[in-house]
Amino acid sequence: MSSRDTIVGFVGLGVMGAPMSANVIKGGYDVRLYDAAPGVAAAHAAKVGGTPVEDAKDLAEAEVVVTMLPTSKIVRSVLLEEDGSLKIPFKPGTVIADMSSSDPNDTVETGRLLAAHGVHLVDAPVSGARPRAEDATLAIMLGADDEDAAKRAIPVIETMSRAIYRTGKLGTGDAMKALNNFVAATSFVATAEALVAGQRFGLDPHTMIEVLNDSTGKTFQSLVVFEPHIVEKQFASGFALPLITKDIRIARDLQHSVGHAAPVTEVVVAAFEEALEQLGNVDHTLAYTVWEDK
Secondary structure (H helix, E strand, O other): OOHHHHHEEEEOOOOOOOOOHHHHHHHEEEEEEOOOOOHHHHHHHHOOEEEEEEOHHOOOOOOOEEEEOOOOHHHHHEEEEEEEEOOOOOOOOOEEEEOOOOOOHHHHHHHHHHHHHHHHHHHHHEEEEEHHHOOOOOEEEEEEEEHHHHHHHHHHHHOOOEEEEEEEOOHHHHHHHHHEEEHHHHHHHHHHHHHOOOOOOOOOOOHHHHHHHHOOOHHHHHHHHHHHHHOOOOOOOOEEHHHHHHHHHHHHHHHHOOOOOOOOHHHHHHHHHEEEEEEHHOEHHHHHHHHHOO
16 A cells, blocks of 8 residues: 555644654655644644644544654543543554653553554654654654554654664553653753863863763763753753653653662652753753752
8 A cells, every 4th residue: 555545644743743744744645634722733734735634533534643742641632531432433453653752651551442442552752853853864662562553653654764663562662762861861960960060160161062072971962952052052952841851750650660769760850850840841951050050
């Protein structure tokens, strides 16, 4: 079956969902666009194509549905009623590819509820932020219990990605994403602490980042985030503080669920929660200003 014969639903047209859905459309798919905010789907379709729908129930004829939403709880609320019945009357065999940064335990439960209706869930969270969403070079972590469902989702996912890593059973993609973001967040906190200490001792922040990037302290954070968003005070990475805090909380809860004490995770979560309490919904790089002022 060619892409032009496959109807794809896309739910969530925010910072990441908008460019991702645009790339699915570029891939030749017949895409039905939905966002809970009135008018968003129509405005997006006017720019990139696709068919906007104002009621999620109009996605029922889609064969593959992509969700790109803030939390796993929201994903479930879009797909299912509180009693576990389908909110959207999907046909048996429909594949849902949840590309949100979801809680893996929630994903497993949502998958169980959907499977009771013959609907297959795969988790396929992304890494790469908006620039790579725009360039269709995202890294994907794909978990699935049903191999046929994974095979049907992959061609759609390929229109948005550079690499797809098959992680194992349903929920493992979300687990990998949470743990990846925990490692990234830990690097961010460590680099921030070093930068604050260095400046107080008299080091130039530009020089510090230059040395880190030519030494063993080099990370994605020092290479991409700290210059320009911290050193140049742009604070515009495109990744919101509530979202990174949510992701590392998921990583903490995951580690607890497998009996791991995770002391480093606790420290990193506490640091971001402190910043979130003071700053609210801002770019996550602004957390640096809270720690700098301590």
